[in-house]
Amino acid sequence: MFKRILQLLYPEVCFACSNTLLDSEEFLCTRCRLELPRPGLFLPRPNWLSLKFDGWMEYEDAHCFFLFSEGGRVQHLMHQIKYQGAQELGRFLGFWCGAELNKYNWSQEYDLILPIPMHSQRTRLRGYNQAHCIAEGISKSTQIPILSHGIERVKNSQTLIHQNRQDRFHALEDVFSVSNPELIQGKHVLIVDDTLTTGATMLALGQKIKTAGARQVSFLALAALQ
Ligand SMILES: [Zn+2]
Numbered sequence: 001m002f003k004r005i006l007q008l009l010y011p012e013v014c015f016a017c018s019n020t021l022l023d024s025e026e027f028l029c030t031r032c033r034l035e036l037p038r039p040g041l042f043l044p045r046p047n048w049l050s051l052k053f054d055g056w057m058e059y060e061d062a063h064c065f066f067l068f069s070e071g072g073r074v075q076h077l078m079h080q081i082k083y084q085g086a087q088e089l090g091r092f093l094g095f096w097c098g099a100e101l102n103k104y105n106w107s108q109e110y111d112l113i114l115p116i117p118m119h120s121q122r123t124r125l126r127g128y129n130q131a132h133c134i135a136e137g138i139s140k141s142t143q144i145p146i147l148s149h150g151i152e153r154v155k156n157s158q159t160l161i162h163q164n165r166q167d168r169f170h171a172l173e174d175v176f177s178v179s180n181p182e183l184i185q186g187k188h189v190l191i192v193d194d195t196l197t198t199g200a201t202m203l204a205l206g207q208k209i210k211t212a213g214a215r216q217v218s219f220l221a222l223a224a225l226q
Helices: 001-010 032-033 073-083 087-101 122-127 130-142 166-172 199-212
Strands: 062-068 112-115 149-151 176-178 187-197 215-225
Touching: 032 112, 062 073, 073 087, 073 130, 073 187, 073 199, 073 215, 087 130, 087 215, 112 130, 149 199, 166 199, 176 199, 187 199, 199 215
Parallel strands: 062 215, 112 187, 187 215
Antiparallel strands: 149 176
């Protein structure tokens, strides 16, 4: 009852298209749930996503849940998770993504989920790490534990937009540090981030944990630019 009154005063809107939500809808309207572009997980390789990783390191899978386009509904969603404090939205979408993963016969594959660590300074400013929120949702639906310590972001890298791929990659070499390698030794680690553009950050972290003893590395971005 109280929720209904609140909704009359402050109608809840879809995080993707801003239309008013029905009582039965949560975070997203049914139309957006159906229409948001999802390329599918475990795509046959090579594909546009794997090409961002192929040749840089040995890895197992590369997934993205949504396709990101400039000015599109997915960008609007990601913006709110990243900059507007929509942590619950991150968990909700992570949970959905995990539920889709569950439809594939992969359950034995990943031992740990590693959200891309954020620099402590930035976490203090923002109050949360959006990759961690997404990872929490994925973990909830897949039951794969999250690794949230033992790997740190030690450099607060600046925007690398103007550098080429090779330069970006080298600039990111010392961004992450593994202080507790025994946590990942022999494990297949699924690295999770919110948005993937070139994949350079994920690759830098992937290489770092592989060198530190991870048995296998896979990547999952909630949204990726094709
Ligand atoms: Zn909508």
